[in-house]
Amino acid sequence: xxxxxxxxxxxxxVVEKIPDGPSVLYIDQHFIHEVTSPxxxxxxxxxxxxxxxxxxxxxxxxxxxxxxxQHLPIKxxxxxxxxxxxxxxxxxxxxxxxxxxxxxxxxxxxIGPELGITQPGMTIVxxxxxxxxxxxxxxxxxxxxxxxxxxxxxxxxxxxxxxxTMRINIDGDLQxxxxxxxxxxxxxxxxxxxxxxxxxxxxAGSTIRSLSMEARMTICNMSIEMGARGGMxxxxxxxxxxxxxxxxxxxxxAWDEKLAEWKELYSDTDAVFDAEINIxxxxxxxxxxxxxxxxxxxxxxxxxxxxxxIADEGEKKNIEKALQYMGLKSGASLVGMPVQHVxxxxxxxxxxxxxxxxxxxxKGRKKNDGVKVMxxxxxxxxAKQVHxxxxxxxxxxxxxxxxxxxxxxxxxxxxxxxxxxxxCISTSNRxxxxxxxxxxxxxxxxxxxxxxxxxTGVVTDIRELI
Amino acid sequence: MENIDTxxxxxxxxxxATTRDGFGKNLFRDWRYDNDSEAKPKTDFALNNPxxxxxxxxxxxxxxxxxxxxxxxxxxxxxxxxxxxxxxxADIFKNNALNNGVLPVTVSELFxxxxxxxxxxxTLSIDVEAQTIRIDATGEQESFELNPYKKTCLLNGYDDIxxxxxxxxxxxxxxxxxx
Numbered sequence: 001x002x003x004x005x006x007x008x009x010x011x012x013x014v015v016e017k018i019p020d021g022p023s024v025l026y027i028d029q030h031f032i033h034e035v036t037s038p039x040x041x042x043x044x045x046x047x048x049x050x051x052x053x054x055x056x057x058x059x060x061x062x063x064x065x066x067x068x069x070q071h072l073p074i075k076x077x078x079x080x081x082x083x084x085x086x087x088x089x090x091x092x093x094x095x096x097x098x099x100x101x102x103x104x105x106x107x108x109x110x111i112g113p114e115l116g117i118t119q120p121g122m123t124i125v126x127x128x129x130x131x132x133x134x135x136x137x138x139x140x141x142x143x144x145x146x147x148x149x150x151x152x153x154x155x156x157x158x159x160x161x162x163x164x165t166m167r168i169n170i171d172g173d174l175q176x177x178x179x180x181x182x183x184x185x186x187x188x189x190x191x192x193x194x195x196x197x198x199x200x201x202x203x204a205g206s207t208i209r210s211l212s213m214e215a216r217m218t219i220c221n222m223s224i225e226m227g228a229r230g231g232m233x234x235x236x237x238x239x240x241x242x243x244x245x246x247x248x249x250x251x252x253x254a255w256d257e258k259l260a261e262w263k264e265l266y267s268d269t270d271a272v273f274d275a276e277i278n279i280x281x282x283x284x285x286x287x288x289x290x291x292x293x294x295x296x297x298x299x300x301x302x303x304x305x306x307x308x309x310i311a312d313e314g315e316k317k318n319i320e321k322a323l324q325y326m327g328l329k330s331g332a333s334l335v336g337m338p339v340q341h342v343x344x345x346x347x348x349x350x351x352x353x354x355x356x357x358x359x360x361x362x363k364g365r366k367k368n369d370g371v372k373v374m375x376x377x378x379x380x381x382x383a384k385q386v387h388x389x390x391x392x393x394x395x396x397x398x399x400x401x402x403x404x405x406x407x408x409x410x411x412x413x414x415x416x417x418x419x420x421x422x423x424c425i426s427t428s429n430r431x432x433x434x435x436x437x438x439x440x441x442x443x444x445x446x447x448x449x450x451x452x453x454x455x456t457g458v459v460t461d462i463r464e465l466i
Numbered sequence: 467m468e469n470i471d472t473x474x475x476x477x478x479x480x481x482x483a484t485t486r487d488g489f490g491k492n493l494f495r496d497w498r499y500d501n502d503s504e505a506k507p508k509t510d511f512a513l514n515n516p517x518x519x520x521x522x523x524x525x526x527x528x529x530x531x532x533x534x535x536x537x538x539x540x541x542x543x544x545x546x547x548x549x550x551x552x553x554x555x556a557d558i559f560k561n562n563a564l565n566n567g568v569l570p571v572t573v574s575e576l577f578x579x580x581x582x583x584x585x586x587x588x589t590l591s592i593d594v595e596a597q598t599i600r601i602d603a604t605g606e607q608e609s610f611e612l613n614p615y616k617k618t619c620l621l622n623g624y625d626d627i628x629x630x631x632x633x634x635x636x637x638x639x640x641x642x643x644x645x
Contacts, residue, residue, distance in 0.1 A: 015640040016633065021615025024633060026640060036535065038484035047627070052634065064482065078482035085484050129534040129558060145536035145562035146486075147626070155630035155637055161613065163557075193469055194528040197557060227531060229557055293469050293531070314526065318468050411533075413478040432473040432532060434496050 002268025005234050006165050006200050009140045009265070013123045015157060022159040028122040030057040030152045031108045032095070034064055034086040035413070036127030040149035041089040053156040054094040058117060061086055061099045062107045066415050067376050067403035070100050079414065093153075106379020106405040109133035109347040113217060114381050116246025120235040120262040125152060130347045130429065132223040135232035136216035137239055138265045140200070142230040163229045164198055164274035167267070169205040172281040177462040179357070180215035181349060181427065181446035183207070184222040185287035185297045187279065193295035197227030199275065202267060207281040208233055213242040214353040221348045222429050225294035234266040286462050288334060289431050289444040291322035296431075298334075300449060301461045306331040325433050326441050327421070334459040338370060339443065341424035342454040343436070345376030345403075346410040349427035349447050352385045358451040359391040361465065367399040368457025374401050374416065376408040400454065412437045425453045470525050471532035472559065476541040478533075489537055490544030513545075517586035523547045524581055524590075529570075530559025539566045549592055551599065553578045564616050565626065571599055577608045594620060 003011075015024040032040075037059070044051065051057065064079040074080035083100065090097035098104035104111055109130050112118040120138040125131060129143035148158050168187060188195070201223050208216065216233050223231030233239075240259060243249050250258045267273075285299035296319065298304065304323070307330040310316040323330060344350070344358055355377065367373050375395055377383040383405055386392050395402050409416040410428035412435060418424040420439025427450050428435075431442040443459070452460040480492040498513055500506035507514040523542060529552040530538060539562040542550065549569040563570045571592060573581075581588055581601060589602040594617065600607040618624060630637075 012644065015637055018615050021613060024630065024637070026637065026644075035481050039486050039536075042485070043627070047631075049631070052637075063478075076482075082482050082484060127534060127536075129532065143534035143558055145534055145539070145558060145565060147536060147562065147565035151627055151630055154627050155634055156641075157630055157633070157637055159615075159626050159630070193531060194554060194556070197528070197531075197554070224532075224558075227528070227556055293471065314468050321467075411473075411478045413481060430471075430473070430532060432471045434477055435473050438477070438496055438502060 001272060002270040004165050004267045004271040004273060005138060005202055005232060005265055006140065007271070009121055009123065010162060013140070022161045024157050025123060025160045026157050027125050027152050028056065029112070029117060029124045031112055031124070031126035031131070032057055032059045032149060033108050033126070033128065034061050034082045036146050037149055038082065038085050038089065039146045040127070040153055041093065043150040044153045047154070049154060051093045051095065051153050056156060057095045057152070058112070059086060059090050059095050059097040059099070060105055060108050060111055063407045063411065063413050065100055065406040067406045067408045070404045076415070103380050106381065107347045107350065107407055109221065110350060110378030110382065113137065113213070114246065114379060116243055116249035119243060119249070119258070120239060120265050125158060129224040130221050132228070132230040133217050133221040133347055135220040135223065135230050136213060137243070138232060138235035138262070140230060140232065143224060163200045165202065166196055166199040166228070166275040166277070167202045167204055167273040168277045168279065170203065170207040170279045170281055171205040172207060174207060174281045174284060177286050177448060177466055178284050179446045179448055180211055180218040182284055182287045184219045185289065185294070185444060186284045188222065188226045188295050189287065189297035191226055191277070193225060193293040194227040195295070196223065199228050201228045201231045202273070203231060203233050204267070209236065212353060213238060214351040217351070218348055222294065225429060235262050286446065286449050288449060288459065290326060290328055290334060291319060292325055292431055292433050293322070294429065294431060294444060296322055297444070300445070300459065301333070301335055304328060304330060304332050304334070334443070335461055337459045338423070338457055339425050339453050339459060340371060340422040341418050342371055342373040342450050343376070343409045343424055343426040343428065344374070344447055344450050345378065345408050346428035347378065347407070348429045350376060350378030350382065352382050354427070354447045355382070355386055355391055356389070358447050359394045361448060361451045362398040362400070362455060363394050365398055365455050367454045370457045371454055372401070373399065373454045374403060374409060376403045376416070377405050379405045398454070409436050411435060412440070418442070425450045425459070468526035469528045469531055472530055472535050472538040473532055475530070475538040476535065481535060481537050486540045488544065489541035490546065493541040493545045515586070520589070521546055521548045522551060522590050522592065523549070524551045524578070526578070527552060527554035527575070529555050530563070531556040534558045534562070536562040536566070539563045539568050543568050551578070551581065551590065564620070567620065569594065569620065571610045573599060573608050573610060577606070580604070580606060
């Protein structure tokens with residue numbers, strides 16, 4: 001029997017399988033940020049041991065950082081202390097840090113790929129659930145807790161039970177106005193916020209093959225939102241072309257050797273998955289969420305489910321509670337509903353292609369007066385590119401605010417928050433209660449759908465604007 | 467309640483600490499208090515209802531989904547819970563809980579329903595060694611899964627990191643062989 005892509009990479013990284021227990025899995029690349037690492041550093045200090053392989057960890061500050069005036073000290077004392085502690089810890093333990101002010105600083109899942117640190121065939125972990133993003137390069141990449149961060153510090157390994165495998169095949173051409181964010185929101189709505197728990201997902205099919213690396217990252221990024229341990233896509237010419245020439249990519253002979261290895265990274269034709277789902281790309285509309293988990297999504301021009309028609313009592317209660325929080329009605333359509341905020345950013349959708357798409361749509365247009373629009377590039381490198389391409393002028397003319405790199409309004413941890421009761425169309429990954437600030441109401445959508453709402457001030461079917 | 471995500475268990479604004487202690491007071495913060503004010507507890511929330519007490523938290527399916535923040539497990543432990551019972555746990559939360567000595571007990575939907583039907587009167591007994599959970603009032607019992615390795619760790623207070631440290635030689639050998 002053939003092997004899946006997942007199995008090929010997994011098998012190469014198992015140091016030891018504990019009888020009746022998990023495997024000792026070797027980690028090629030570890031990323032850390034300021035929020036989930038301090039307790040892990042403290043842990044190894046208390047044990048009196050050094051980092052085992054400090055060069056295989058790279059740090060950045062992203063969750064807590066303000067997105068304006070980054071040259072000034074962080075105003076919030078606790079945030080500032082956490083960022084300072086990261087600097088101290090990295091200095092003390094010999095970890096490379098791309099902190100505030102560094103040209104490589106940015107959201108951890110944006111900088112790894114753009115610097116060429118993320119490479120096919122690797123195992124990658126980070127104390128952040130959206131680590132699945134890196135799977136777009138054909139890696140086993142997943143989020144871990146702080147105790148596991150400490151394990152990597154201590155041994156460059158984690159203890160992991162092998163997950164089941166699932167393949168999601170998407171074939172055919174996408175409709176006009178439909179982008180990769182819609183694909184993943186559609187999948188999650190179809191299989192629910194827990195539909196892939198216990199699985200590692202491989203995305204395959206002609207639609208996936210036709211996507212750029214950045215579009216693939218958006219899909220893998222949200223794998224965790226359906227409970228998956230991670231998501232991955234077999235590397236191909238698109239992947240190799242993306243990686244080649246980036247600062248940390250192999251060069252010369254090393255590149256040729258690596259490339260030969262990477263070309264073996266695919267699921268064999270006779271490989272068997274524990275679950276398989278087939279999706280026709282033409283069935284995917286522009287999507288939007290109406291509820292308080294990413295699985296509660298509908299076609300942007302569709303209707304919220306009618307509560308009375310939901311057979312499952314638990315599900316009915318969930319949706320009822322979500323609608324109450326969101327201030328929305330059973331059976332209603334969202335099109336035409338005013339929104340007060342548009343947030344374009346996060347590790348899901350803050351890369352240059354996302355911002356180019358937005359710029360193309362808004363060029364020569366102005367935002368609606370009733371809406372505040374915030375664009376937050378995922379990294380210093382993306383911000384630099386935005387400027388080089390003149391996209392910043394397009395955004396400024398449209399009345400959009402461009403901020404500096406960070407996680408920003410994705411998670412209500414820094415200064416960028418949505419006030420209670422107000423609606424935000426957001427390109428981020430989570431619409432949980434209070435995620436963007438206590439009482440904030442989040443509607444997840446693609447950068448295109450978000451930009452459309454910025455222009456009209458209401459939830460808009462992007463297909464009517466292009 | 468189903469799909470309780472870790473942003474509810476511990477909202478992001480409380481993740482700024484650099485130690486593992488003190489998260490319990492902010493456990494379910496925005497479900498516990500109106501306008502973030504400890505003076506205004508939401509009386510309909512179980513943690514604010516004096517009829518409910520104990521060290522076992524019972525919740526609907528897909529508990530602990532979302533963010534990987536281990537702070538969720540720390541908050542649950544710090545508040546005083548030693549076990550969480552649900553019909554389904556998110557993967558990362560389950561690992562985080564086990565790594566902090568909080569036992570995630572997965573029961574069937576039906577069994578979970580039976581616990582909820584008992585309401586605030588329910589008391590539960592969990593036997594880690596036998597891997598069973600019992601509703602005391604009715605004597606109904608179910609067994610739950612627990613990885614034998616993790617069970618040994620829990621029962622003996624062993625630590626994954628001590629284990630991994632003991633394997634550093636094998637890990638170094640692995641590195642050389644795969645280079």
